[in-house]
Amino acid sequence: MKSLIGFTKVSKKFGKKRIRNLDNIDKEKESYLELSEKIIDKSDIILEVLDSRFIKETRNKTIERIIKEKNKRIIYVLNKVDLVNDKEKLYRQVSFLLPRVFVSCKNYQGIKELRQKIKNISKKIIAEKTNLSKVTVGVIGYPNTGKSSLINILTGRNSLGVSPKAGFTKGIIKLNLTKDIVLLDSPGIIPDEKYSNMDNDLMLEQAKVGARDYTNLKNPDLFVLKIMKEYPKLLEKYYNLNIKEVNNDPENLINSLGRKKGFLRKGGSIDEDKTARLIIKDWQEGKIKL
């Protein structure tokens, strides 16, 4: 497999253990826009991978505008659809996003449809551009939306590492889908103005969409408050807690769950931090469906 300068090469022979990062450290420091433009420039088709639970939060309209300006084709991939209970609401929400495919990398849903869409658009592109022998498909999106999982499933080879921890993929990785179609995996992109180690609201937002790990959040109780506000009774139902006893209060909820789980400190008081982090962990692992 040919590798491009500044790209990561995956050796078919050795699989995922042998991913070699050819990027230098300076390149990893490039801004998210520079990185995105680089992928868009290399690609004929872009798959924007979104989390079906958090369309608004994981969409990047700046990147979508650049894709349009550069005359590249886009396919919206609505991944993790297995984690959405209210499908009707989801369909209404995204009716204007075209072309789109609902996908679950977990349940192999929508993969055939997506592969076919990529092939159809690729055929058109090759027919239009007579000097083009291969079509490049760039896969971009917010951290942790399932870009690498998607490529693994599309190619049928488990060459790429995936992780519940955001920011797993480093550098751009090139893989063949067919002899005419090349896929580019990329690190998750998060707009600079949305990434913060200081602003509580931004950190909570990142934790909600899985772009910030549960071990890496300063006030886990505020996360519980946020989820309780945005999704009333969801946590009570998931953990089978007494709704009256919780009374819409995050402290009550944490105490009630901590007691149930036996998360106690030495003196016998509830370990609130551990309990709140368990909630974030369960949330980020997709155990709590919307």
Ligand SMILES: Nc1nc2c(ncn2[C@@H]2O[C@H](COP(=O)(O)OP(=O)(O)OP(=O)(O)O)[C@@H](O)[C@H]2O)c(=O)[nH]1
């Ligand atoms: N439930 C569910 N989980 C998924 C799905 N797709 C991916 N995941 C999980 O989401 C997590 C992130 O997947 P990755 O493929 O590493 O995501 P990524 O977008 O490549 O992440 P970065 O490289 O960190 O930006 C992993 O724990 C996957 O198992 C899906 O369709 N459904």
Ligand SMILES: [Mg+2]
């Ligand atoms: Mg990845």
